Amino acid sequence: MRKYCEECKKEVETKVVTKKETYDVCGEAIEVDAQVLICEECGEEFYYEEFDNATLIQAYNEYRRKHKLLFPEEIKKIREQYGLSQRSFAKLLNWGDKTICRYENGSIQDKAHNSLLLFLRRPENMKTYLAENEILLDEKQKKKLMNIVEKLGKDSEYQLGIRFFGAFFSGTPCEENGFKGFDYEKFCAMVLFFAHKSTELLKTKLMKLLNYSDMVFYKENGISISGLKYVHFPYGPVPDNFDMLFGRMAADHIAHIEVCYDNGYEKHQVIPECDAPEGILSDAELKVLERIYEKFKNFGSADISDYSHKEKGYNATKQGEIISYVYAKDIQLD
Ligand SMILES: [Zn+2]
Incomplete structure (x- = not known):
């Protein structure tokens, strides 16, 4: 740039150079x-x-990391x-009207507020909260919320899903997952977008x-999209436990891999089974996916593999090692 x-x-x-800067936060x-x-x-x-x-x-x-605070997302x-709006959620918690809106838009939350949110993340805790507090929602909203809480608690698939991913994918934000717990919904939305x-x-x-999308989004926003970890493989960075993720996506009828033969070569093709969902990825995230798609649309698998081999993060790691998002700052796409 001139x-x-x-x-x-x-x-x-x-x-562009990197230097240490100090900011006053709270x-x-x-x-x-x-x-x-x-x-x-x-x-x-x-x-x-x-x-x-x-x-x-x-x-x-x-x-947020230092004080173990929840991220806006x-x-x-x-x-x-x-299923609550920002306003009704604030009401339910007995907080000011705009409080949730401010937190979701990036303001740092108060410690006590953070503890309550963390507690209410689990449906069974929400049930306790509803039983023990005077709830300021109107009857209709209250009933709707109770139904959702019941459903979340009972839904064995939901519970199973949590256990399944909890066992393999870290929910704790760290350098390896781009400071974001793994988000299966976003991951599926990304796959469907490209497919x-x-x-x-x-x-x-x-x-x-996927790797470029997460890394570039991290470089520009300080957080990844999917929360996936990427591992150094011979042909480039690959999402950790990729086969298991794809097995799960196939079982959920989201997408599957089809093996076909082209002139004697085996090809593993990604076949989407449903439409790309709306409202899962933010506009900013979609913009990054769009850019990555445009950049690589005429690259074959081998070309993009060669390209990713030049990245610093890839070269600084050995086979089987996680490529930290710290290296995202060295990615130059243009
Ligand atoms: Zn000058």
Whole structure:
């Protein structure tokens, strides 16, 4: 990117460097690795809104990790599993009207509020809460909520699903999963997005598309989309426990792999079984998927594999090792 440098008094080439910056979050100094744009000739720093925003989000997320606070996305999920609007959820909790809205949009929540949300994440706890507190919802809403809580508690599939994923996929945000617990719904939505866009999507290419989407989204927002961990395989980064995930998706009739033969070569094709769901991925997430799709749409599986072999994260890890999202900052797509 070329910019006008006030120091050099001319248009110059710029470059991106990483440096330590300290932000004040809730009165605490939080240090982050910020990306900044500088003049290639004199080193003068430019203001670049996109990086500035990303750094601020990073600082907030760092603060959340440090204090073990729920991420905005997680708060939204808790509310949505009970089918509540932001306003009725706030009412139910006896909080101010706009409180939930602010938390879901990135404000840092109060510690006590965080504990209550964490507690209410489990349907059986919500049941206790409803029984022991005066509920300010109207009768109709209350009844609807009770039904959902009953259903969530009884739904053996739901319970099984939690145990299944809990055993293999870490729910705790960390560097390896892009600071996000694994989100099966988002993962399925990503697979369906790419499977419907492409005329033919091979399994090996899909894995690279998933990896780039998660890494690029992480680079720009400080959090991954799916919460998947990626492992260093001979032909590039691959989601951890990929075969099991695909088995589950096939059992749920979301998508499956079909093996076909093309001139004697075995091809593993991804076949979608339902439409891409609406409302699961945010606009920002969809935009990243769109960019990744466009970038690689004319790449064959081998081309994209070669391309991903050049990434720093891939080169810094050995076979079978997890490629941390820390390396996302080194990905340059254009
Ligand atoms: Zn300059």
